[in-house]
Amino acid sequence: MDKILLWSLLLICSGSQASRPLAQRNIEFAVDLYQAICLSHKDNIIFSPLGTTLVLGMVQLGAKGNAQEQIRQTLKLQENSTGEEFSVLESFFSAISEKRQEFTFNLANALYLQEGFTVKEQYLHSNKEFFQSAIKLVDFQDAKASAETISTWVESKTDGKIKNMFSGEEFGPLTRLILVNAVYFKGDWKQKFTKENTQLMNFTKKDGAAVKVPMMKALLRTKYGYFSESSVNYQVLELPYKGDEFSLIIILPAEDVNIEEMEKRITAHRILKWFSEMQEEEVEISLPRFKVELKLDFKEALYSLNITEIFSGGCDLSGITDSAEVFVSQVMQHVFFEINEDGSEAAASTGMNIPVIMSLAQNQFTANRPFLFIVKNSPTDSILFMGKVTNPDTQKMKARDLDSL
Ligand SMILES: *[C@@H]1O[C@H](CO)[C@@H](O)[C@H](O)[C@H]1NC(C)=O
Ligand SMILES: *[C@@H]1O[C@H](CO)[C@@H](O)[C@H](O)[C@H]1NC(C)=O
Numbered sequence: 001m002d003k004i005l006l007w008s009l010l011l012i013c014s015g016s017q018a019s020r021p022l023a024q025r026n027i028e029f030a031v032d033l034y035q036a037i038c039l040s041h042k043d044n045i046i047f048s049p050l051g052t053t054l055v056l057g058m059v060q061l062g063a064k065g066n067a068q069e070q071i072r073q074t075l076k077l078q079e080n081s082t083g084e085e086f087s088v089l090e091s092f093f094s095a096i097s098e099k100r101q102e103f104t105f106n107l108a109n110a111l112y113l114q115e116g117f118t119v120k121e122q123y124l125h126s127n128k129e130f131f132q133s134a135i136k137l138v139d140f141q142d143a144k145a146s147a148e149t150i151s152t153w154v155e156s157k158t159d160g161k162i163k164n165m166f167s168g169e170e171f172g173p174l175t176r177l178i179l180v181n182a183v184y185f186k187g188d189w190k191q192k193f194t195k196e197n198t199q200l201m202n203f204t205k206k207d208g209a210a211v212k213v214p215m216m217k218a219l220l221r222t223k224y225g226y227f228s229e230s231s232v233n234y235q236v237l238e239l240p241y242k243g244d245e246f247s248l249i250i251i252l253p254a255e256d257v258n259i260e261e262m263e264k265r266i267t268a269h270r271i272l273k274w275f276s277e278m279q280e281e282e283v284e285i286s287l288p289r290f291k292v293e294l295k296l297d298f299k300e301a302l303y304s305l306n307i308t309e310i311f312s313g314g315c316d317l318s319g320i321t322d323s324a325e326v327f328v329s330q331v332m333q334h335v336f337f338e339i340n341e342d343g344s345e346a347a348a349s350t351g352m353n354i355p356v357i358m359s360l361a362q363n364q365f366t367a368n369r370p371f372l373f374i375v376k377n378s379p380t381d382s383i384l385f386m387g388k389v390t391n392p393d394t395q396k397m398k399a400r401d402l403d404s405l
């Protein structure tokens with residue numbers, strides 16, 4: 001089957017979405033997911049909208065009827081579209097493979113099905129081609145062994161960063177199909193922070209208590225914006241990674257603005273506004289090293305976004321397998337993300353504590369309180385990660401990282 005035909009199969013069903021630009025619709029889905037996850041997570045959050053789109057795209061490819069329709073509506077796939085939506089993924093993957101030496105981006109994407117069911121040949125082929133994903137068979141009846149098999153696979157795909165994704169307790173006698181998505185990203189900053197400038201400083205958590213965190217400091221010319229909307233003030237800062245393929249965007253509410261207040265204001269429209277209105281300026285930046293890691297079953301969040309059918313017996317996944325007994329038990333995603341002076345991965349620091357003398361830059365961006373962040377793929381405006389830091393997790397950092405400060 002050629003590509004064009006397959007794209008049109010992917011997109012054959014209709015939604016009733018207005019023809020908003022593609023980037024906006026992708027971001028709308030990311031924001032919907034964020035709001036749904038927020039309901040059950042009050043502290044640090046990280047997830048990958050892109051990763052979720054990928055696994056749902058995989059299921060959609062093998063789903064029919066209502067099961068497919070719900071996914072299409074939630075992903076905001078368009079009527080009469082000619083493959084536009086998934087072409088983003090294509091350009092994303094090709095950009096990634098071209099610039100592989102600039103950063104590490106590991107995506108482990110798989111659909112695990114109970115042994116004994118037969119996966120349709122066509123489905124295997126198209127998944128491999130479009131989603132760079134795998135369909136694997138395990139025996140969930142042996143919960144421990146299947147958990148180990150899946151965890152080992154994820155670990156090997158993420159440079160050992162994501163371990164023990166499953167324990168086996170998640171699986172039961174009715175487990176037939178689970179979706180697994182793990183994402184690991186490591187990139188160097190385009191402009192690195194100097195380790196010697198990092199200082200221990202107070203970070204004020206949501207409850208008002210202070211924790212000491214290693215605060216990285218730099219005076220940089222970078223994209224920045226100060227926004228003020230009905231007495232809610234906040235700053236947005238963009239830090240590009242080497243290669244200009246990805247960047248980190250930090251949304252920092254003013255001291256008198258509650259992080260939840262800020263969270264409520266996130267919309268696709270606003271995010272696109274930040275992207276377009278930020279200007280290159282000189283900014284004095286203080287940003288904590290931080291590490292966020294989250295393992296999430298999206299079932300609950302997807303339920304609240306009206307994707308329900310794929311989770312119930314009798315749903316039509318006949319593009320995947322002929323059996324009517326197959327439905328999705330879990331949609332598990334595990335993301336690990338870390339920021340330090342070099343970029344987004346750990347490296348032992350041996351810096352000495354040299355005081356920083358900074359010029360009096362007009363703009364000061366001091367992330368010493370909860371903030372939101374986005375990692376975007378710049379050419380496509382797709383959102384790789386989205387999250388919230390309410391407490392930079394320094395507990396698990398190596399003791400010498402802190403001792404050296
Ligand atoms: C989609 O296709 C249908 C039938 O082919 C047509 O009536 C409708 O106007 C099209 N909608 C858009 C948004 O192009
Ligand atoms: C940091 O927080 C501690 C504990 O709340 C407080 O005693 C100390 O004065 C703070 N330091 C600075 C520099 O604000």
Ligand SMILES: *[C@@H]1O[C@H](CO)[C@@H](O)[C@H](O)[C@H]1NC(C)=O
Nearest residue numbers: 032073074303304305306307
């Ligand atoms: C889910 O479906 C209900 C009822 O059809 C609708 O009111 C609601 O807006 C939908 N929610 C989302 C997030 O699409």
